[in-house]
Amino acid sequence: MDQFIAKLPKAELHLHLEGSFEPELMFAIARRNKVEIPYRSAEEVRAAYRFANLQDFLDIYYAGASVLLAEEDFFDLTRAYLKRAAADNVRHVEVFFDPQTHTDRGVPFKTVADGIWRALCEGEKEFGITAKLILSFLRHLPEESAFATLKQAEPYLDRFAAVGLDSSEVGHPPAKFARVFAAAREAGLKLVAHAGEEGPPEYVWEALDVLKIDRIDHGNRSLEDPRLVERIVKDGLTLTVCPLSNLKLCVVKDLKQHPIKRMLDLGLRATVNSDDPAFFGGYVGANFEAIAAALPLTREDLRTLAANSFAGSFLSDAEKSAHI
Numbered sequence: 001m002d003q004f005i006a007k008l009p010k011a012e013l014h015l016h017l018e019g020s021f022e023p024e025l026m027f028a029i030a031r032r033n034k035v036e037i038p039y040r041s042a043e044e045v046r047a048a049y050r051f052a053n054l055q056d057f058l059d060i061y062y063a064g065a066s067v068l069l070a071e072e073d074f075f076d077l078t079r080a081y082l083k084r085a086a087a088d089n090v091r092h093v094e095v096f097f098d099p100q101t102h103t104d105r106g107v108p109f110k111t112v113a114d115g116i117w118r119a120l121c122e123g124e125k126e127f128g129i130t131a132k133l134i135l136s137f138l139r140h141l142p143e144e145s146a147f148a149t150l151k152q153a154e155p156y157l158d159r160f161a162a163v164g165l166d167s168s169e170v171g172h173p174p175a176k177f178a179r180v181f182a183a184a185r186e187a188g189l190k191l192v193a194h195a196g197e198e199g200p201p202e203y204v205w206e207a208l209d210v211l212k213i214d215r216i217d218h219g220n221r222s223l224e225d226p227r228l229v230e231r232i233v234k235d236g237l238t239l240t241v242c243p244l245s246n247l248k249l250c251v252v253k254d255l256k257q258h259p260i261k262r263m264l265d266l267g268l269r270a271t272v273n274s275d276d277p278a279f280f281g282g283y284v285g286a287n288f289e290a291i292a293a294a295l296p297l298t299r300e301d302l303r304t305l306a307a308n309s310f311a312g313s314f315l316s317d318a319e320k321s322a323h324i
Protein backbone atom coordinates (compact mmCIF):
# COMPACT_ATOMS: atom_id res chain seq x y z
CA MET A 1 0.00 0.00 0.00
CA ASP A 2 2.82 2.44 0.87
CA GLN A 3 4.25 1.98 -2.66
CA PHE A 4 0.83 2.75 -4.11
CA ILE A 5 0.56 5.88 -1.92
CA ALA A 6 4.08 7.03 -2.82
CA LYS A 7 3.24 6.91 -6.53
CA LEU A 8 -0.02 8.88 -6.30
CA PRO A 9 0.40 12.43 -7.62
CA LYS A 10 -0.73 14.76 -4.82
CA ALA A 11 -1.51 18.38 -4.09
CA GLU A 12 -1.16 19.75 -0.56
CA LEU A 13 -3.72 22.41 0.37
CA HIS A 14 -3.17 22.82 4.13
CA LEU A 15 0.41 23.48 5.15
CA HIS A 16 1.75 26.24 7.40
CA LEU A 17 5.28 27.10 6.29
CA GLU A 18 6.16 27.97 9.90
CA GLY A 19 4.89 24.49 10.82
CA SER A 20 7.41 22.86 8.48
CA PHE A 21 10.32 24.31 10.49
CA GLU A 22 12.39 21.22 11.37
CA PRO A 23 14.50 21.48 14.56
CA GLU A 24 17.78 20.99 12.62
CA LEU A 25 17.05 24.02 10.43
CA MET A 26 15.84 25.92 13.51
CA PHE A 27 19.25 25.38 15.15
CA ALA A 28 21.14 26.35 11.97
CA ILE A 29 19.18 29.59 11.55
CA ALA A 30 19.35 30.42 15.27
CA ARG A 31 23.15 30.07 15.09
CA ARG A 32 23.33 32.22 11.93
CA ASN A 33 21.18 34.90 13.59
CA LYS A 34 22.94 34.60 16.95
CA VAL A 35 19.63 33.88 18.67
CA GLU A 36 19.45 31.67 21.79
CA ILE A 37 16.98 28.78 21.86
CA PRO A 38 16.16 27.03 25.13
CA TYR A 39 17.12 23.51 23.92
CA ARG A 40 20.46 21.74 23.46
CA SER A 41 19.62 19.45 20.55
CA ALA A 42 17.08 18.66 17.86
CA GLU A 43 16.12 15.54 19.85
CA GLU A 44 15.41 17.67 22.91
CA VAL A 45 13.21 19.95 20.79
CA ARG A 46 11.27 16.95 19.40
CA ALA A 47 10.82 15.56 22.91
CA ALA A 48 9.05 18.81 23.84
CA TYR A 49 6.47 18.29 21.09
CA ARG A 50 3.69 16.80 23.23
CA PHE A 51 0.44 18.69 23.06
CA ALA A 52 -2.84 18.37 24.95
CA ASN A 53 -4.65 20.76 22.62
CA LEU A 54 -4.24 23.40 19.89
CA GLN A 55 -3.09 26.19 22.25
CA ASP A 56 -0.33 23.99 23.72
CA PHE A 57 1.03 23.53 20.22
CA LEU A 58 0.62 27.17 19.17
CA ASP A 59 2.73 28.39 22.11
CA ILE A 60 5.69 26.27 20.93
CA TYR A 61 5.05 26.97 17.23
CA TYR A 62 5.22 30.77 17.72
CA ALA A 63 8.35 30.41 19.88
CA GLY A 64 10.06 28.39 17.13
CA ALA A 65 9.14 30.91 14.43
CA SER A 66 10.78 33.70 16.43
CA VAL A 67 14.28 32.76 15.16
CA LEU A 68 13.24 33.69 11.59
CA LEU A 69 14.58 37.18 10.90
CA ALA A 70 16.12 37.58 7.43
CA GLU A 71 14.82 37.04 3.90
CA GLU A 72 17.25 34.13 3.57
CA ASP A 73 15.62 32.44 6.61
CA PHE A 74 12.19 32.49 4.98
CA PHE A 75 13.76 31.28 1.72
CA ASP A 76 15.50 28.35 3.45
CA LEU A 77 12.32 27.39 5.35
CA THR A 78 10.21 27.35 2.18
CA ARG A 79 12.81 25.56 0.06
CA ALA A 80 13.23 22.82 2.67
CA TYR A 81 9.48 22.19 2.66
CA LEU A 82 9.29 22.00 -1.15
CA LYS A 83 12.21 19.57 -1.26
CA ARG A 84 10.52 17.31 1.30
CA ALA A 85 7.13 17.57 -0.45
CA ALA A 86 8.70 16.59 -3.79
CA ALA A 87 9.91 13.34 -2.18
CA ASP A 88 6.22 12.48 -1.49
CA ASN A 89 5.28 13.12 -5.15
CA VAL A 90 3.52 16.36 -4.29
CA ARG A 91 3.04 18.28 -7.55
CA HIS A 92 1.16 21.35 -6.36
CA VAL A 93 1.00 23.20 -3.03
CA GLU A 94 -1.14 25.97 -1.57
CA VAL A 95 0.74 27.06 1.53
CA PHE A 96 -0.08 29.37 4.44
CA PHE A 97 2.17 31.88 6.06
CA ASP A 98 1.30 34.00 9.13
CA PRO A 99 2.68 37.51 8.47
CA GLN A 100 1.64 38.85 11.89
CA THR A 101 3.83 36.27 13.64
CA HIS A 102 6.78 38.07 12.07
CA THR A 103 5.70 41.68 11.61
CA ASP A 104 4.67 41.89 15.29
CA ARG A 105 8.33 41.07 16.13
CA GLY A 106 9.58 43.86 13.85
CA VAL A 107 10.40 41.76 10.77
CA PRO A 108 9.23 43.74 7.71
CA PHE A 109 6.38 42.23 5.66
CA LYS A 110 8.60 42.57 2.57
CA THR A 111 11.36 40.40 4.09
CA VAL A 112 8.89 37.58 4.75
CA ALA A 113 7.05 37.86 1.44
CA ASP A 114 10.24 38.14 -0.65
CA GLY A 115 11.98 35.14 0.93
CA ILE A 116 8.98 32.86 0.56
CA TRP A 117 8.19 34.06 -2.94
CA ARG A 118 11.74 33.55 -4.24
CA ALA A 119 11.77 29.99 -2.89
CA LEU A 120 8.40 29.19 -4.48
CA CYS A 121 9.55 30.55 -7.89
CA GLU A 122 12.87 28.69 -7.78
CA GLY A 123 11.15 25.58 -6.38
CA GLU A 124 8.88 25.36 -9.39
CA LYS A 125 11.96 25.04 -11.61
CA GLU A 126 14.01 22.83 -9.28
CA PHE A 127 11.32 20.46 -8.00
CA GLY A 128 8.56 20.83 -10.63
CA ILE A 129 6.06 21.85 -7.90
CA THR A 130 3.58 24.60 -8.72
CA ALA A 131 2.60 26.78 -5.76
CA LYS A 132 0.06 29.27 -4.51
CA LEU A 133 0.48 31.36 -1.39
CA ILE A 134 -2.20 32.01 1.25
CA LEU A 135 -1.85 34.95 3.62
CA SER A 136 -3.33 33.84 6.91
CA PHE A 137 -4.65 36.16 9.62
CA LEU A 138 -4.15 35.25 13.29
CA ARG A 139 -7.62 35.04 14.82
CA HIS A 140 -6.45 35.68 18.41
CA LEU A 141 -5.49 39.22 17.30
CA PRO A 142 -8.06 41.99 16.64
CA GLU A 143 -9.59 42.51 13.20
CA GLU A 144 -7.75 45.87 12.95
CA SER A 145 -4.45 43.99 12.96
CA ALA A 146 -5.72 41.80 10.09
CA PHE A 147 -6.72 44.97 8.20
CA ALA A 148 -3.23 46.44 8.76
CA THR A 149 -1.75 43.20 7.39
CA LEU A 150 -3.97 43.30 4.31
CA LYS A 151 -2.82 46.88 3.76
CA GLN A 152 0.85 45.80 4.00
CA ALA A 153 0.12 43.07 1.45
CA GLU A 154 -1.29 45.52 -1.12
CA PRO A 155 1.95 45.99 -3.13
CA TYR A 156 2.25 42.19 -3.45
CA LEU A 157 -1.36 41.16 -4.04
CA ASP A 158 -0.52 39.34 -7.27
CA ARG A 159 1.56 36.87 -5.20
CA PHE A 160 -1.39 35.76 -3.06
CA ALA A 161 -4.16 33.41 -4.12
CA ALA A 162 -6.20 33.65 -0.93
CA VAL A 163 -6.43 34.81 2.64
CA GLY A 164 -6.92 32.37 5.52
CA LEU A 165 -7.72 32.39 9.23
CA ASP A 166 -5.77 30.37 11.77
CA SER A 167 -4.48 30.25 15.39
CA SER A 168 -6.64 29.81 18.54
CA GLU A 169 -10.13 28.91 17.32
CA VAL A 170 -12.38 28.71 20.39
CA GLY A 171 -13.42 32.21 21.52
CA HIS A 172 -12.51 33.74 18.14
CA PRO A 173 -15.44 32.95 15.83
CA PRO A 174 -15.20 33.64 12.09
CA ALA A 175 -17.65 36.60 12.28
CA LYS A 176 -14.94 38.58 14.11
CA PHE A 177 -13.26 38.87 10.68
CA ALA A 178 -16.33 39.54 8.52
CA ARG A 179 -15.18 42.95 7.28
CA VAL A 180 -11.57 42.08 6.50
CA PHE A 181 -12.65 38.95 4.61
CA ALA A 182 -15.10 41.05 2.58
CA ALA A 183 -12.24 43.45 1.77
CA ALA A 184 -10.01 40.56 0.71
CA ARG A 185 -12.77 39.25 -1.57
CA GLU A 186 -13.09 42.77 -3.06
CA ALA A 187 -9.34 42.70 -3.71
CA GLY A 188 -9.82 39.55 -5.82
CA LEU A 189 -8.55 36.98 -3.33
CA LYS A 190 -10.08 33.58 -2.55
CA LEU A 191 -11.08 32.93 1.06
CA VAL A 192 -10.36 29.97 3.33
CA ALA A 193 -10.63 29.57 7.11
CA HIS A 194 -9.78 27.03 9.78
CA ALA A 195 -13.18 26.00 11.17
CA GLY A 196 -14.46 23.05 13.15
CA GLU A 197 -11.00 21.90 14.27
CA GLU A 198 -11.73 22.54 17.97
CA GLY A 199 -14.57 24.99 17.41
CA PRO A 200 -18.24 23.91 17.16
CA PRO A 201 -20.28 23.37 13.96
CA GLU A 202 -21.69 26.91 14.43
CA TYR A 203 -18.23 28.27 13.54
CA VAL A 204 -18.32 26.34 10.25
CA TRP A 205 -21.79 27.76 9.48
CA GLU A 206 -20.42 31.25 10.19
CA ALA A 207 -17.39 30.70 7.98
CA LEU A 208 -19.76 29.71 5.17
CA ASP A 209 -22.55 32.25 5.68
CA VAL A 210 -20.69 35.28 7.06
CA LEU A 211 -17.16 34.97 5.63
CA LYS A 212 -18.36 33.18 2.46
CA ILE A 213 -15.28 31.00 2.27
CA ASP A 214 -14.27 28.97 -0.78
CA ARG A 215 -12.68 26.08 1.16
CA ILE A 216 -12.80 24.78 4.75
CA ASP A 217 -9.60 24.02 6.67
CA HIS A 218 -10.13 20.96 8.91
CA GLY A 219 -13.94 21.01 9.25
CA ASN A 220 -13.98 17.83 11.38
CA ARG A 221 -16.73 18.97 13.71
CA SER A 222 -19.08 19.61 10.76
CA LEU A 223 -19.98 15.92 11.07
CA GLU A 224 -21.85 16.70 14.31
CA ASP A 225 -24.53 18.53 12.27
CA PRO A 226 -26.21 16.59 9.41
CA ARG A 227 -27.69 19.79 7.95
CA LEU A 228 -24.22 21.30 7.77
CA VAL A 229 -22.87 18.20 6.03
CA GLU A 230 -25.72 18.44 3.53
CA ARG A 231 -24.88 22.12 2.90
CA ILE A 232 -21.15 21.47 2.38
CA VAL A 233 -21.90 18.61 -0.03
CA LYS A 234 -24.43 20.72 -1.94
CA ASP A 235 -21.94 23.61 -2.29
CA GLY A 236 -19.18 21.20 -3.34
CA LEU A 237 -16.73 22.70 -0.84
CA THR A 238 -13.43 20.99 -0.14
CA LEU A 239 -12.25 20.08 3.38
CA THR A 240 -8.49 20.18 3.98
CA VAL A 241 -8.19 17.41 6.55
CA CYS A 242 -5.00 16.82 8.57
CA PRO A 243 -4.98 13.35 10.22
CA LEU A 244 -1.67 13.39 12.12
CA SER A 245 -2.37 16.94 13.29
CA ASN A 246 -5.77 15.80 14.59
CA LEU A 247 -4.07 12.97 16.47
CA LYS A 248 -1.27 15.10 17.96
CA LEU A 249 -3.66 17.90 19.01
CA CYS A 250 -6.11 15.42 20.53
CA VAL A 251 -8.92 16.30 18.09
CA VAL A 252 -9.20 12.49 17.76
CA LYS A 253 -8.09 9.99 20.42
CA ASP A 254 -6.97 7.38 17.95
CA LEU A 255 -6.58 7.38 14.14
CA LYS A 256 -8.99 4.41 14.08
CA GLN A 257 -11.64 6.97 15.06
CA HIS A 258 -10.57 9.49 12.43
CA PRO A 259 -13.58 10.75 10.41
CA ILE A 260 -11.95 10.94 6.95
CA LYS A 261 -13.49 7.68 5.68
CA ARG A 262 -16.90 8.81 6.99
CA MET A 263 -16.42 12.13 5.21
CA LEU A 264 -15.88 10.35 1.88
CA ASP A 265 -18.88 8.09 2.50
CA LEU A 266 -21.04 11.17 3.18
CA GLY A 267 -20.01 12.65 -0.18
CA LEU A 268 -17.71 15.32 1.25
CA ARG A 269 -14.69 16.31 -0.81
CA ALA A 270 -12.01 15.52 1.75
CA THR A 271 -8.28 15.87 1.14
CA VAL A 272 -5.19 14.72 3.08
CA ASN A 273 -2.70 17.30 4.35
CA SER A 274 0.09 17.66 6.90
CA ASP A 275 -0.72 21.05 8.57
CA ASP A 276 2.52 21.44 10.61
CA PRO A 277 4.58 18.38 9.66
CA ALA A 278 7.71 19.28 11.65
CA PHE A 279 5.62 19.27 14.83
CA PHE A 280 3.19 16.43 14.12
CA GLY A 281 5.56 13.73 12.93
CA GLY A 282 4.92 13.45 9.22
CA TYR A 283 4.55 15.03 5.80
CA VAL A 284 1.67 14.32 3.43
CA GLY A 285 2.89 10.83 2.48
CA ALA A 286 3.05 9.82 6.16
CA ASN A 287 -0.48 11.19 6.67
CA PHE A 288 -1.78 8.98 3.82
CA GLU A 289 0.10 5.97 5.21
CA ALA A 290 -1.22 6.52 8.73
CA ILE A 291 -4.89 6.67 7.69
CA ALA A 292 -4.46 3.75 5.28
CA ALA A 293 -3.10 1.67 8.18
CA ALA A 294 -5.80 2.75 10.67
CA LEU A 295 -8.96 2.82 8.52
CA PRO A 296 -10.60 0.47 5.99
CA LEU A 297 -9.71 2.71 3.04
CA THR A 298 -9.63 1.09 -0.40
CA ARG A 299 -7.20 2.00 -3.17
CA GLU A 300 -10.13 3.75 -4.83
CA ASP A 301 -10.63 5.86 -1.66
CA LEU A 302 -6.94 6.81 -1.66
CA ARG A 303 -7.10 7.67 -5.35
CA THR A 304 -10.18 9.81 -4.64
CA LEU A 305 -8.43 11.63 -1.77
CA ALA A 306 -5.47 12.45 -4.03
CA ALA A 307 -7.72 13.51 -6.93
CA ASN A 308 -9.76 15.67 -4.52
CA SER A 309 -6.63 17.63 -3.66
CA PHE A 310 -6.30 18.82 -7.27
CA ALA A 311 -10.07 19.30 -7.71
CA GLY A 312 -10.19 21.40 -4.50
CA SER A 313 -7.16 23.52 -5.39
CA PHE A 314 -7.29 27.06 -6.75
CA LEU A 315 -5.68 25.96 -10.03
CA SER A 316 -7.60 26.80 -13.20
CA ASP A 317 -9.56 23.99 -14.87
CA ALA A 318 -6.88 23.71 -17.57
CA GLU A 319 -4.12 23.46 -14.93
CA LYS A 320 -6.12 20.86 -13.01
CA SER A 321 -6.55 18.63 -16.02
CA ALA A 322 -2.83 18.89 -16.76
CA HIS A 323 -2.16 17.50 -13.26
CA ILE A 324 -4.76 14.69 -13.05
Ligand code: ADE
Nearest residue numbers: 016166167168194275276
Ligand atom coordinates in the same frame (compact mmCIF):
# COMPACT_ATOMS: atom_id res chain seq x y z
N1 ADE B 1 -1.57 27.42 12.96
C1 ADE B 1 -0.75 26.44 12.56
N2 ADE B 1 -1.37 25.26 12.62
C2 ADE B 1 -2.63 25.49 13.04
C3 ADE B 1 -3.77 24.67 13.29
N3 ADE B 1 -3.75 23.35 13.14
N4 ADE B 1 -4.90 25.27 13.73
C4 ADE B 1 -4.93 26.59 13.92
N5 ADE B 1 -3.89 27.40 13.70
C5 ADE B 1 -2.75 26.86 13.26
Ligand code: ZN
Nearest residue numbers: 016166194275
Ligand atom coordinates in the same frame (compact mmCIF):
# COMPACT_ATOMS: atom_id res chain seq x y z
ZN1 ZN C 1 -3.72 24.51 9.97
